[in-house]
Amino acid sequence: MGVLVIMSLFLTPIALPGGFNEPVENAPQVGVVAHRGAGGGDQHPERPPENTLPALEWGWEHGATWVECDVILSGDGVPMLTHDFDSAHRADKAIAIDRASLEDIRTLDAGSWKSPHWAGLRMPTLSEALARVPADKGLVIEIKSGPEAAVPVMQAIEASLVDRERVMIISFNVDTIRACRVHCQTTPILWLMSFEDKPGDGSQSEWSVFWRAGPGRGARVGQPFDLEQVMTLARSLDVDGLDTSVNHPAFLSKRLASVGLIHGVWTVNDPARAVDLVRSGVREVTTDEPEEVIEAFREAGFEIVCRDRRRARSSSSPD
Secondary structure, eight states, X not given: OOOOBOOOTTOEEOOOTTTTTXXXXXXXXXXXXXXXXXXXXXXXXXXXXTTSHHHHHHHHHTTOSEEEEEEEEOTTSOEEEOSOSBGGGTSSSOOBGGGSOHHHHTTSOOSTTTOGGGTTOOOOBHHHHHTTOOTTOEEEEEEOSOGGGHHHHHHHHHHSOSOGGGEEEEESBHHHHHHHHHHOSSSOEEEEEEEEEEEOSSXXXXXXXXXXXXXXXXXXXXXXXXXXXXXXXXXHHTOSEXXXXXXXXXXXXXXXXXXXXXXXXXXXXOHHHHHHHHHHTOOEEOBSXXXXXXHHHHHHTOEEEEOOHHHHHHHOOOO
């Protein structure tokens, strides 16, 4: 996931330079959350490696109101910040994170894959990440593991000094979402899903939708998109919204808004596209380029904000 763009009547503005908080009639209120902190992959070698503590700090320091990180449960039950279950592509040696101990994971060099400048960085725990959240910023936690991760993640959140309004859970795994909701009724949760667009008869498109279910890495679930079926499942999961691929049915945002659910999209690195999505009703946009997106929002007259998502949760209920 990437930078999130948030739009709501319940948002609380954060003071930003350069006229971000100048009142604009009917202007969308938008919050920016940085994808994996400093962006994913090996682009921008000058930036810190994804999912490290310097990466999270980079995202906040460069204007993001939220940063997103990926979490996988170690073999001995510690939530670790990493995108991949196998460390081969993001460390100096390959180990299975979900089968390794914290002690073994701490031996990994999680920085040199990006550039020699970052050699020696260690893979952080979720607790260490939570300890870095600024008082006026937030952390979005994508849980990659199955439902067994719910309790350790929630325990880390509860043990931290971060205001609960500054933490949000996202996951593709419906069983993980269910488990998280059982253990915390107030933490905002978004259900991640991806769409594939298959050309139909020329007059419309046929959509397939994908998510995950089950323990561990979870099994990929794919099926033809049925809006009402997805809405019914979203209500049963008691989520606050959907966080979907940028390629999605055009009618989805309005349908979600009509029942008080947030619609987020990922990953959008084109600022003009991000502006169009906000204007169309999307409430979150994930991006690797927070500075460029913020500048585009400034030019569009949007207000950059951060908000307590639980207010949106308690202010309206799905039908």
